[in-house]
Amino acid sequence: MADQNNLFKYLLRLGDNALVLSHRLSEWCSRAPLIEEDLALTNFSLDMIGRAQALLKYAGEVEGKGRTEDDLAYKRAERQFYNHLVMELPNGDFAFTMARQLLVSAFECLLFEALSNSKDETIAAIAAKTLKEVKYHRAHAEDWVIRLGDGTEESYQRMQHAVNALWMYTGELFEADEVDAELIREGIAVDQNSLRPQWQEYIGQVLTEAKLQVPADGYMQTGSRKGIHTEHLGHILSEMQYLQRAYPDATW
């Protein structure tokens, strides 16, 4: 029997990753450079909000205190969020958004493929469903990274700058703490560090095709597994949670 608290934390982490990046991408709505990209980014966002809903609903059931997915999304404080820092970074320019999407979606393809074999049936089901969606996200991001990297001088500069700026947030994706260790033993979670070689190989191939330099691994940002975030998450939450904070339990 898995320690329910570990499972709860793990589900929050998976759910928060989807929720926070979903919110970020939704900020592109009506602001993308092309209408097709407006549709693409908001469609990504929609997939992620669906994933967050499923995972946080299950987290609430595992916790057993009667909290719904909405309670978990709208009524937790910043330090109780466990999303990777890369998810909360501001969108930057279009190159930054697409570079992040490539790095994240490539990781998620590997993660959800592995989690589709989780011994936890609900996680396995959500993972199998999600895998189809994240493959589509990855394909789209890959196209843009290549098109912009191997594009004009300006698009190349912007894409290389984005990849360089994002790189120090990629180490955290592969970290593991005691929650992971316990759930890996139970066959529920995946050893994320074991996904790293495949991720690096794939990212290396795409960046090379895009005529971009693969940044050297240096200092890596960390903190999310302890609920420690960049200054950006608080601002996201102040907007996302505004209504439920101002009018608790409001419905319409």
Add this chain to the structure above:
Amino acid sequence: MVTTAYTREEIMGYLSEIADPEIPVLTIEEIGMLRDVLITEKGYEIILTPTYTGCPAMGIIEEDIERLLAEKGVGPVTVKLVYAPAWTTDWITDAAKEKMRKYGISPPEHSSCSQAFSVGSSVSCPKCGSADTQLVSRFGATACKALYKCNSCKEPFEHFKCH
């Protein structure tokens, strides 16, 4: 308590009338979202699976189910979302695909879902049938569709993505 007894087939029969809010020529049964009806001591449990996890039509469909069954005097009803097995366009019947095509949406191909997105796939125009078509946008008005245009008759159209 269940006051009037209905069979699983009767309930499935009622529910098979409910149209997909996004593609009203198809029902939730034809598209593969209606999975099962379980009859327990607590009442009727309707098992649905979403096409895409974030599909906003799910809420509307749940309400449609509850309203329809309430009108028929069926109760108590609960609607349960399941994710496994994951929905696939392979569950859409050929007859439903033909309806979709007549409605102006190019239907998904069979059993090609292992490819997340294949640019070389042959999407044919729902108006003139030409295979000379071009992808305009991978994403359309709903999560399940992409935008194409026909190079023969110049008609822009939606393609229900293989999933």
